[in-house]
Amino acid sequence: MSGEEIGIAARPRRYAGRADRRRRHRRGRRRGHRRRSAFPGEEPTSHRLGPACGPTIITPGPDRALWFTEYRAHRIGRITTDGVIDEFDVPTPGCGPFGIAAGPDGALWFTETAADRIGRITVDGHITEFPLRPHAVTVDGDGTVWFTEWGGNRVGTTAPDGSLTVHGLPTPHSEPHGIAPGPGGALWTALEIGALARIAPADGAP
Structure with a gap:
């Protein structure tokens, strides 16, 4: 190696x-x-x-x-x-x-x-x-494709037809990198500023 x-x-x-x-x-x-x-x-x-x-x-x-x-x-x-x-x-x-x-x-x-x-x-x-302006990509338990926009300070989802939904992060210039599904249907992303962000499910589960 x-x-x-x-x-x-x-x-x-x-x-x-x-x-x-x-x-x-x-x-x-x-x-x-x-x-x-x-x-x-x-x-x-x-x-x-x-x-x-x-x-x-x-x-x-x-x-x-x-x-x-x-x-x-x-x-x-x-x-x-x-x-x-x-x-x-x-x-x-x-x-x-x-x-x-x-x-x-x-x-x-x-x-x-x-x-x-x-x-x-x-x-x-x-x-x-x-x-788009993507960095990392993953798929959640429901089969939704999620991605991070490192330069855009957002995470989003995309469909096979190219339609998008994006979510801005509350901390400015946090620069999201990797992203992965976690317990309870939430998504977790690693931030350049030295923190983790959790994106809660749409149904509002904690």
Whole structure:
């Protein structure tokens, strides 16, 4: 491992997959799509990617594979539990994909922190983008996609059709980063100012 890994996620069943900065043999399949294969033999503990990929966050997908963002290469990656890697170019150049999470619609949602957008990718690699100022993304227990707007001091939700609901944070310039669902249906976000914020459910539960 390189010592610079960030994201980690549980693989389906019993394996934990990790995004790391290693290179693997590449075979182009079509424009904007790449496929790599892990070496045969015993299951490795890591899978090499190109040195300029910058894999960042990884999450289980609805297709029993793991999906990850490549911040420096501006791609979304997919790795099967057999080590086969596919990569998909995001249409917006220099977008810097960062956070990623599986949505309730059978697709993956990701943030484009360098392009002020949220992206949606289907399991067959079709990407749709929506203009925002996102940083991290997660999905709550009801299947709602939530995101943080680091520069906008807000958290929000988005639907597959691109419709948005946003909530301003009470402390100015708090700069929300990561976000995750917590007990009781609330969402929690980590703030740059050294605090945590809790977003209560719409029904007003404590």
